[in-house]
Amino acid sequence: MVPTSYYLILSAMIFAIGAVGVLVRRNALIILMCVEMMLNSVNLTLIALSRQWGNLNGQVFVFMIMAVAAAEVAVGLAILIANTRHRESINIDEIHLLKW
Amino acid sequence: MTWSMLFFVLVGAVSLAAAAGVVLSRQPVHSALFLLTNFATLAVLYVTLEAQFLAAAQVIIYAGGIVILILFVIMLIGGETNDFVARQRSWTRGVALGLGILLLASLSYSVFQGFNQPPADVTAIQGGIPEAVGQALFTQYLLPFELASILLLVALLGALVLGRHGTVAHTGSQPASPPPSSDD
Structure with missing residues (x-):
């Protein structure tokens, strides 16, 4: 049986790659994808810990995270489309109306 | 190295490569397909972690719903809006890489500190x-x-x-927009 710490290390790597992607890329779509990837790595962590402690609560949490991620991506993509309609760009540096 | 460990290493390597592909690829469509690969490999890992229901839900919700939605939006907005790194801030890439390595190191350190004991009784979760x-x-x-x-x-x-098309959003500044019945 693969130890739990290996799964945790893998999910930490995926989370770090997603975080670097959010910081590096300027395309709003790809930033959204990286956020989804980070949410998924957290799901992997919760499932690995659910097996570690022999408790189903972690899997229920993952179910809730999936629902929230679906809602998040739907609203985020709708915001992107509404933004693209006003200015022909999805460069995140040009979306600075609320920036102080 | 046992077979389960070999399987984990293979699937984990594919997952990491797909995650790197999401960040590194130029075309948004390629990023979306790499994201699909990443989700699928994670579903495989869920099966090995005694979570069969969540593996099925992962495939249905993420691979079947979210990636398709992202692909639709890429087709709608246009896929050729490729990589625009901030030109006026060329140091962003190095700083982001350093911060990512710092994050990974701190996470790995805390995991190795906390998890030395073997897994508890896995029969309690009934294979998920x-x-x-x-x-x-x-x-x-x-x-x-x-x-x-x-x-x-x-x-x-x-x-x-x-x-939807905002008939409420622009308040009459547009001259004679067609009635909203012509919406597709």
């Missing part, structure tokens, strides 16, 4: 079959489940309002 997960979901977590349904409804309405 839908019966066991549903039992927990509809008894102990009934209220969060209903709240999640309300959240999904609100997100549906919000996406609908944000995504």
Whole structure:
């Protein structure tokens, strides 16, 4: 049986790659994808810990995270489309109306 | 090295490569397909972690729903809006890489500090079959489940309002826009 710490290390790597992607890329779509990837790595962590402690609560949490991620991506993509309609760009540096 | 360990290493390597591909590829469509690969390999890992119901839900929700939605939006917006790194801030890439390595190092350190003991009794979660997960979901977590349904409804309405052509948004500054019955 693969130890739990290996799964945790893998999910930490995926989370770090997603975080670097959010910081590096300027395309709003790809930033959204990286956020989804980070949410998924957290799901992997919760499932690995659910097996570690022999408790189903972690899997229920993952179910809730999936629902929230679906809602998040739907609203985020709708915001992107509404933004693209006003200015022909999805460069995140040009979306600075609320920036102080 | 046992077979399960070999399997984990192979699937984990594919997952990491796909995650790197999401960040590194130039075309948004390629990023979306790499994201699909990443989700699929994670579903495989869920099966090895005694979570069969969530593996199926992962494939249905993420691979079947979210990636398709992202692909639709890429087709709608246009895929050739490729990489625009901030030209006026060329140091962003190095700083982001350093911060990522710092994050990974601190996470790995805390994991190695905390997890030396073997897994507990794994028969208690019954392989994560839908019966066991549903039992927990509809008894102990009934209220969060209903709240999640309300959240999904609100997100549906919000996406609908944000995504449609705004007849409310521009208040008469556009000359003689056609009536909204011509919406596709």
